[in-house]
Amino acid sequence: MKKGKYYITTIIGLLLIIIGLYFSKSQVRLEGILKVLLYICIGLGCGIFGQGMGKIVSEKAVKNYLEIKKQIEIDTRDERNIAIMNKAKAKAYDMMIFVFGAVMFALALMGIDLMVVMTLVIAYLFVALYGIYCRCKYDKEM
Template identity: 35%
Template structure:
């Protein structure tokens, strides 16, 4: 992998650690608790993603055959089918989870904005589903 990308992942790793430290130890004000949580979450995500990419790139540099194996696994039709099937099942389950969450928020008499956000996410998900269903049915 190019040195530029390795440096970028290294910087993102350091940025992730800095965000976690700021969110966990620097932001102590109880009024900024949400900001602290966001900083920790984003920092941990950056740290995990960058660390994983750096480890993968080191393995590829040590063993070029490992890179070829990764490419074959990513492009293998069987693996693509398995990933797409898993995504489909996850979408089916998320539809049920969103429905349950909407009902729970309505029964708990939550603020309207939270209910509308969940309903919007539900509608957007199905909108995207129907868009691609229409697109792929016309292609095949």
């Protein structure tokens, strides 16, 4: 990703946060899915903003240190580090499936609004189905 795209993602994240906060604090009464979407908008905005700002700050931090920049580039492309990172992601995914399932079940038992629980269920199913898709895709490739 080029440096200019980091600025764009940071601005998009900031706009999502502002839009979500503005409409959640406005006088307009939103019900149901729209209210949930505002908070999802705020959450996505925070994530996108944090990702963009993190990349911008890290680029500026190592801009004048060519040796450190070169070492970071080597470390990110090292096969051993890539294998370790992929194994850690796989372990985290395995744990996430059970943890999110338990959290959704607990929220449903506590009587939390159905829209909130359904939003979590949809996100959970999206991640699980994407995992199955990737598994099938890699099965064919390897």
